[in-house]
Amino acid sequence: MRKEPGLKRKQEGIAMLEFMFSAPLLIVLMFAVTELGWAFHQYHTMTRATRDGARHMASGAMVGSVGIIYLDSTLVQQTGNLVVYGNVNGTGTPLLPNWTSAGVSVTSPNPTHIRVSANYDYVPLVGAIPTFYGGDPLSLSFQMQSTVEMRAL
Template sequence: MKSSNRGVAAVEFSIMLPLLLLLAFTTGEIGRALFQYSHLTRMVRDAGRYLSTTAIPNTTGSVPDPLNDSSCQNCISNTKDILVYGFIGGTVPQLNGLSTSNVNITVIPSTDSVTITVDYDWQPLFGEGASHFGLGEQASTDLSFNMQASYTIRAL
């Protein structure tokens, strides 16, 4: 009786291993996505704090319209640098694939409010898509998605 059950555990393990690996990698990717979104929102808040203190040059009392680098002593470029690189003049982004072109800064002049919006295309660690087994090259699911974070501040 004992010899007929030989190897059953190995067969069961080989059947369950792909499912267990898929579950483990999926859990890891979801955790990584949540961490990166949390990091992105913190980066936007830090840049917002910097911009809130520099958007009104020489304490004129209102945000310049249009708000650009020449009207606020490079505050737009510096804010984008702080958001993407962590400090002014950085070269390595804090999140892979994030650039200053992903950052949009808009002004609401009547309220002296400034909104910073970031569009970040999150990419999974283990590839950009999941192929559908045996259905050809055309049948695949894109696993990347867009993360958007925004922060509205009132200039001081």
């Protein structure tokens, strides 16, 4: 059996066409997985910081042994700093890009518990998806929320 001399060359062209059709799909899939991983990482960072802030607030909110919760403004400010910056002084860079302590709220839903809520405006790595029909770009940003409620100690 003899092989045609141009058969190998034809097969190389087919492989190039297959790659040309599948590469855009693979690239979009790679960006989607990266974006999803980045969003999960930021959400995990935010929930962990909110839990740390609630733990800090719960340990200092109870006044003596009378069982009354007092939301001291200094303790509330320290909790907001701890959630956003990772320390009670509010020094250094925020744990998440462009996060401020204005997105953190501390409340007492009942006489024995405290609630720390945090909001963060997620900004994707990709930015916005351009539209091909002349309209505004599609924004992929959204607001993340985390709330932790703990019994005051």
